[in-house]
Amino acid sequence: MEVDKMDENEWKYHGEGNKSLVVSHVEHSQVLRFLKYPAEEPGKSHKAAKEAFGHLQNIVDFSKNVMKPFLGENYVHHGEVVHLPLDFVRQLSLKVEQERPESRCDKVMDIFSGYALCLPNLTKLQTCHFSESGPPLCIEIKPKCGFLPFSSHVTKDVKHRVCRFCMHQHLKLANGKWKRMSRYCPLDLFSGNKQRMSFALKNLLQEAQNNLKIFKNGELIYGCKDDKDCLQDLNELTQHLKPYFFPANGLIHGPHCTRTVINELINVITTALLSNSGTCRTGEIRKLHISEGRAHCDASHFHRDILRKGHCGLPKDCVLSKILQAQMLDNVDIEGLHPLYNRVEQYLGEFPKERIKLQIDGPYNENCFEKLRNSQSEDDGTVDYAVRKVQQYRVAMTAKDCSIMIALSPCPDDELPEPNLVIQTSKSRLIYSVSILDLDPKPYENIPHQYKLDGQIVNFYLKSTQVKP
Numbered sequence: 237m238e239v240d241k242m243d244e245n246e247w248k249y250h251g252e253g254n255k256s257l258v259v260s261h262v263e264h265s266q267v268l269r270f271l272k273y274p275a276e277e278p279g280k281s282h283k284a285a286k287e288a289f290g291h292l293q294n295i296v297d298f299s300k301n302v303m304k305p306f307l308g309e310n311y312v313h314h315g316e317v318v319h320l321p322l323d324f325v326r327q328l329s330l331k332v333e334q335e336r337p338e339s340r341c342d343k344v345m346d347i348f349s350g351y352a353l354c355l356p357n358l359t360k361l362q363t364c365h366f367s368e369s370g371p372p373l374c375i376e377i378k379p380k381c382g383f384l385p386f387s388s389h390v391t392k393d394v395k396h397r398v399c400r401f402c403m404h405q406h407l408k409l410a411n412g413k414w415k416r417m418s419r420y421c422p423l424d425l426f427s428g429n430k431q432r433m434s435f436a437l438k439n440l441l442q443e444a445q446n447n448l449k450i451f452k453n454g455e456l457i458y459g460c461k462d463d464k465d466c467l468q469d470l471n472e473l474t475q476h477l478k479p480y481f482f483p484a485n486g487l488i489h490g491p492h493c494t495r496t497v498i499n500e501l502i503n504v505i506t507t508a509l510l511s512n513s514g515t516c517r518t519g520e521i522r523k524l525h526i527s528e529g530r531a532h533c534d535a536s537h538f539h540r541d542i543l544r545k546g547h548c549g550l551p552k553d554c555v556l557s558k559i560l561q562a563q564m565l566d567n568v569d570i571e572g573l574h575p576l577y578n579r580v581e582q583y584l585g586e587f588p589k590e591r592i593k594l595q596i597d598g599p600y601n602e603n604c605f606e607k608l609r610n611s612q613s614e615d616d617g618t619v620d621y622a623v624r625k626v627q628q629y630r631v632a633m634t635a636k637d638c639s640i641m642i643a644l645s646p647c648p649d650d651e652l653p654e655p656n657l658v659i660q661t662s663k664s665r666l667i668y669s670v671s672i673l674d675l676d677p678k679p680y681e682n683i684p685h686q687y688k689l690d691g692q693i694v695n696f697y698l699k700s701t702q703v704k705p
């Protein structure tokens with residue numbers, strides 16, 4: 237990318253989250269990810285823009301030096317910070333403004349600093365040595381937390397039975413964040429049992445919220461931009477998907493068609509999520525097992541009788557297993573962490589200069605990772621122990637909030653790629669790649685808020701599911 241020859245006409249709105257806005261190049265497989273700031277305080281955004289470079293560099297370092305070693309070389313693309321002409325950024329921001337969903341407009345894109353992250357466009361295939369035949373398809377899943385807390389610091393028993401996502405649904409509905417309840421349960425997706433995973437994926441397709449998006453040729457064709465603006469027509473989706481799964485067969489139509497095609501899609505997603513994509517398959521496939529008792533959530537609608545038989549575990553190097561292991565660094569739960577956070581805060585109150593030495597807010601260099609690996613689990617009462625737990629918790633938070641991108645492209649008949657790069661469906665062959673995105677460090681200062689929110693979610697769940705007399 238030549239930053240001095242940037243033309244806003246070559247870029248278009250791609251999507252956004254809570255923290256950043258993404259534009260994609262119309263031809264090349266590249267995106268720019270800009271920071272966003274609250275709209276109502278322009279003074280503040282000027283100040284934040286001054287810190288934008290450091291902030292973005294921290295994101296790159298954290299993805300590269302902390303998250304990549306946990307999640308694996310093949311899944312993480314950390315990108316780089318680029319400095320762009322301010323004129324280009326302003327023109328671009330005007331251009332994308334009309335495309336943005338209303339519910340996201342409480343924040344504005346950073347147009348003052350000129351800095352952004354440049355990343356590969358992960359809606360496109362990452363294995364570039366094949367001629368792409370036809371537009372790539374991409375499934376984005378934000379799986380959320382896949383285990384029940386096992387910490388003895390947990391005070392509310394319900395947290396050992398019902399997962400965070402399922403409990404949070406009740407509060408989100410009451411707050412008006414979403415209009416309909418999702419029946420997706422992350423524990424089903426992370427179970428490694430194909431039936432349960434299919435059930436989870438069906439529920440995501442039924443009610444995508446911000447946990448599922450599907451792109452064709454980089455364009456959103458299924459999922460929500462916003463609670464008011466959702467593309468969720470399964471018949472329409474089927475029309476898009478048919479050429480990928482039934483390339484030669486124009487005959488498949490009628491009422492069975494949607495079900496058949498959607499089942500093919502679900503099978504492909506399940507296969508990709510369980511594969512060791514990109515890594516060589518040597519020897520036996522070791523499995524990651526979560527002990528039986530914590531492997532399912534009471535709020536899941538999956539059939540109980542099947543559940544008893546259906547515990548499989550995840551192949552050790554598959555993307556779900558990597559994400560789950562990083563999530564499980566949160567092994568004291570927010571309830572066990574909050575007092576440790578207070579210990580750090582008290583120490584920093586007395587010795588403010590130590591904040592830099594303890595690398596609370598970065599820099600996230602190679603050393604940080606080694607420190608986090610250290611798994612000494614006894615609290616020896618030190619600040620070092622507390623800092624390590626806080627940092628492990630932050631890594632887990634990032635892993636609970638990331639998204640998986642599965643890119644698929646029809647495999648040309650004359651190509652013979654490595655077997656681990658292809659998924660065979662009943663009537664077609666697809667080349668695929670799996671990546672993980674949104675690996676930003678979560679702010680240290682957010683921990684008290686997380687503690688409060690946890691209490692709110694649990695209390696609200698208990699109140700709203702109480703059997704009324």
Ligand code: ATP
Nearest residue numbers: 251252253254255256258267355356357358359674
């Ligand atoms: P969140 O609110 O989930 O924390 P965020 O503000 O941190 O989101 P991202 O999740 O990184 O932002 O980006 C928002 C959306 O933009 C993603 O959900 C994804 O659809 C798209 N996106 C981000 N990075 C890429 C990329 N490298 N390639 C393709 N699409 C991307």
Ligand code: ZN
Nearest residue numbers: 399402421533
């Ligand atoms: Zn659940």
Ligand code: MG
Nearest residue numbers: 253637639674
């Ligand atoms: Mg995100």
Ligand code: MG
Nearest residue numbers: 253255674676
């Ligand atoms: Mg994010």
